[in-house]
Amino acid sequence: MSAIYLIGLAVLVAVGFLFGLARAAATARSGPLHSRPPYHGVFVALGVLVPMAALYVIGVPVGQRLAESQALAAFDLGVIDDLKRSAILRDVQAVLAGRFAGDPGEALRRAAETYASVRWIANGTLLAVGFAFGLLGLVLSLRSVSAPFRARTHVERFINIVLFASATVAVLTTLGIVMSVLFETLRFFERVSPVDFLFGLQWSPQTAIRADQVGSSGAFGIVPLVTGTLLITAIALLVAGPIGLFAAIYMAEYATPRFRAFVKPILEILAGIPTVVLGFFAALTVAPSIRGWGQALGLDVASESALAAGVVMGMMIIPFISSLSDDVINAVPQSLRDGSYAMGATRSETIKKVILPAAFAGIVSAFMLAISRAVGETMIVVMAAGLAANLTFNPLEAVTTFTVQIKTILVGDQEFESAKTLSAFALGFVLFFFTLTLNVIALQVVKRYREQYD
Amino acid sequence: MDVMVHPIKTPGPASAAAAAAAPDSAKIIARSVNVYYGDKHALKDVSVDIPERAVTAFIGPSGCGKSTFLRCINRMNDTIPIARVTGEIRIDDLDIYDSSLDVVQLRARVGMVFQKPNPFPKSVYENVAYGPRIHGHARSKAELEEIVETSLKKAGLWEEVKDRLSDSGTGLSGGQQQRLCIARAIAVSPEVILMDEPCSALDPIATARIEELIDELRANYTIIIVTHSMQQAARVSQRTAFFHLGVLVEEGPTETIFTNPSDKRTLDYITGRFG
Numbered sequence: 001m002s003a004i005y006l007i008g009l010a011v012l013v014a015v016g017f018l019f020g021l022a023r024a025a026a027t028a029r030s031g032p033l034h035s036r037p038p039y040h041g042v043f044v045a046l047g048v049l050v051p052m053a054a055l056y057v058i059g060v061p062v063g064q065r066l067a068e069s070q071a072l073a074a075f076d077l078g079v080i081d082d083l084k085r086s087a088i089l090r091d092v093q094a095v096l097a098g099r100f101a102g103d104p105g106e107a108l109r110r111a112a113e114t115y116a117s118v119r120w121i122a123n124g125t126l127l128a129v130g131f132a133f134g135l136l137g138l139v140l141s142l143r144s145v146s147a148p149f150r151a152r153t154h155v156e157r158f159i160n161i162v163l164f165a166s167a168t169v170a171v172l173t174t175l176g177i178v179m180s181v182l183f184e185t186l187r188f189f190e191r192v193s194p195v196d197f198l199f200g201l202q203w204s205p206q207t208a209i210r211a212d213q214v215g216s217s218g219a220f221g222i223v224p225l226v227t228g229t230l231l232i233t234a235i236a237l238l239v240a241g242p243i244g245l246f247a248a249i250y251m252a253e254y255a256t257p258r259f260r261a262f263v264k265p266i267l268e269i270l271a272g273i274p275t276v277v278l279g280f281f282a283a284l285t286v287a288p289s290i291r292g293w294g295q296a297l298g299l300d301v302a303s304e305s306a307l308a309a310g311v312v313m314g315m316m317i318i319p320f321i322s323s324l325s326d327d328v329i330n331a332v333p334q335s336l337r338d339g340s341y342a343m344g345a346t347r348s349e350t351i352k353k354v355i356l357p358a359a360f361a362g363i364v365s366a367f368m369l370a371i372s373r374a375v376g377e378t379m380i381v382v383m384a385a386g387l388a389a390n391l392t393f394n395p396l397e398a399v400t401t402f403t404v405q406i407k408t409i410l411v412g413d414q415e416f417e418s419a420k421t422l423s424a425f426a427l428g429f430v431l432f433f434f435t436l437t438l439n440v441i442a443l444q445v446v447k448r449y450r451e452q453y454d
Numbered sequence: 455m456d457v458m459v460h461p462i463k464t465p466g467p468a469s470a471a472a473a474a475a476a477p478d479s480a481k482i483i484a485r486s487v488n489v490y491y492g493d494k495h496a497l498k499d500v501s502v503d504i505p506e507r508a509v510t511a512f513i514g515p516s517g518c519g520k521s522t523f524l525r526c527i528n529r530m531n532d533t534i535p536i537a538r539v540t541g542e543i544r545i546d547d548l549d550i551y552d553s554s555l556d557v558v559q560l561r562a563r564v565g566m567v568f569q570k571p572n573p574f575p576k577s578v579y580e581n582v583a584y585g586p587r588i589h590g591h592a593r594s595k596a597e598l599e600e601i602v603e604t605s606l607k608k609a610g611l612w613e614e615v616k617d618r619l620s621d622s623g624t625g626l627s628g629g630q631q632q633r634l635c636i637a638r639a640i641a642v643s644p645e646v647i648l649m650d651e652p653c654s655a656l657d658p659i660a661t662a663r664i665e666e667l668i669d670e671l672r673a674n675y676t677i678i679i680v681t682h683s684m685q686q687a688a689r690v691s692q693r694t695a696f697f698h699l700g701v702l703v704e705e706g707p708t709e710t711i712f713t714n715p716s717d718k719r720t721l722d723y724i725t726g727r728f729g
Contacts, residue, residue: 335572336572336574337533338572339572339574339638340574340584341533342530342566343562343588343639343642344557344559344561344562344585344642345558345584353574354574357574357575357576
């Protein structure tokens with residue numbers, strides 16, 4: 001049905017365009033038009049497209065709902081819950097597709113027949129009404145084609161509406177995600193007090209299944225997660241900050257164009273390595289060697305250490321810092337370098353005293369972006385940092401992060417209503433709030449220190 | 455190396471005329487200077503004497519090599535990887551292309567002002583203090599403040615900025631920015647100041663102010679100015695050199711060049727037949 005409808009729609013749109021074009025061209029022979037013929041063509045095509053597409057978007061789900069409710073009515077079950085309802089509908093679909101294992105039974109067969117016939121009627125109606133609307137739109141918009149008709153203005157307005165709608169979708173998606181996380185978070189706070197959550201020193205989300213169970217009381221204090229996340233992020237920044245920035249300075253100020261053309265793509269490859277690959281590199285290569293060195297030095301290193309995860313995460317964010325910093329350093333005008341060199345400054349003096357201050361805002365935002373990435377990164381820490389929610393600043397111990405806990409809580413069969421599951425949303429919300437704060441700070445810094453070059 | 459060790463000549467028509475007439479007190483001596491940008495032969499066999507404490511103007515059509523030659527004098531061409539310079543340039547008795555020469559010290563003696571004002575994105579004070587700081591000229595904060603104030607006064611900017619020394623240099627007007635760049639150059643007490651079309655981005659009033667300043671500065675500094683404006687060359691310089699297609703066509707007292715040039719190309723250029 002959909003295929004017929006959509007093909008018919010395409011044909012009618014094309015016909016509308018050609019008719020509009022032809023009619024406008026014919027009108028043009030007897031005098032100048034306000035809008036050029038293609039605009040009239042597009043206008044007529046839109047006159048077909050808009051009503052038909054709108055009807056389709058509304059009509060298909062309405063037809064389906066109708067068929068579903070009729071099919072359920074055929075069962076005569078009275079009030080049923082969502083779960084049961086969707087189970088029945090799945091069975092109905094299976095019967096219709098001939099995939100139902102065994103004998104469906106009389107009731108189910110009747111329901112399937114009802115469903116099929118209602119769908120058939122709904123689809124037929126939709127096709128008929130849709131094409132009627134399309135033809136009506138075609139005729140009406142074709143009649144408005146005339147010399148003074150401002151087709152161009154209408155087409156421009158339509159484009160404006162489409163663009164506005166796209167922007168709105170992006171904003172609403174963000175808003176929707178935030179809202180859904182927020183509401184689940186509020187439900188979590190009905191079970192666990194926000195004070196315990198934000199300031200509690202112990203994280204062990206396993207709640208008791210039986211009342212007499214031991215050791216699974218459930219503690220939702222996020223302080224160990226905060227310290228774990230911050231510790232790993234700090235290690236990552238200690239690794240990536242100097243290396244990324246110095247690499248950027250070298251690439252922008254010292255490297256020959258040939259070297260630059262060679263190295264920049266390699267750095268971009270590093271940025272393109274999937275984090276899951278970096279994750280097992282951390283877990284299987286870096287962590288054991290850190291443990292080995294630690295033992296050689298007589299240190300007690302956990303096999304999953306914050307250091308290993310942090311170092312590899314640092315590798316992950318090096319390209320962000322270096323690539324963005326490289327861009328902002330290159331954006332510093334040559335005239336400032338010339339001015340500094342002409343004063344007798346050396347290269348490093350020029351970089352330290354003129355270029356880095358001038359590029360400061362951009363470098364800060366590069367770092368902020370890198371921190372956001374590090375805080376939100378999951379795979380590396382899942383594999384290399386471990387699950388133990390230790391409250392420690394010792395990089396040689398295992399720690400855990402927000403993202404690891406969210407992943408752990410939601411993986412596998414989970415009861416949705418439990419405090420444990422809901423805590424994932426609360427963690428997500430805190431994480432979101434944290435990165436949002438970082439972004440706001442970065443924007444402020446950029447605004448405050450940005451130099452305008454013309 | 456400081457200009458102050460030389461007896462200060464009183465500025466005025468007498469010394470200017472002397473400098474214009476006889477370049478025997480040559481500050482800069484260039485012999486057979488060639489510049490190549492890759493395969494392009496940008497400057498061909500230029501030999502010229504630049505007199506001390508006078509303004510020498512380089513004129514010529516775009517791409518004639520005048521800026522290229524100017525940039526040889528403080529070795530700014532070193533910053534362009536494909537540029538190659540041959541020949542000899544001496545400032546006093548110093549061969550500036552000698553392999554043992556440190557460009558940092560050279561550039562402390564030869565300041566430069568660019569076409570577009572390029573103050574650093576720092577405060578007015580920090581802009582002027584930049585040079586003295588990197589060369590370690592000031593032993594104390596008070597001394598540095600003294601240098602900044604003197605330089606700004608010499609650049610004729612002090613009265614306008616003395617109450618906003620901590621404001622950003624990029625917030626000044628175009629003419630003020632250019633005078634700030636001149637103050638920045640003066641602050642390291644150079645002997646020579648190179649100016650590469652210093653007024654081309656400025657309005658007529660700011661231009662007049664800079665020209666006045668150049669006239670004042672020539673009492674203490676050897677100035678070379680590249681300009682597209684022949685009127686400007688005539689107004690501010692004592693000697694003029696005309697470049698065409700990478701060749702130094704003619705060099706002499708400004709008045710002679712503009713009234714009685716010996717080469718036909720010079721005549722054609724100053725009468726506006728090309729360029």
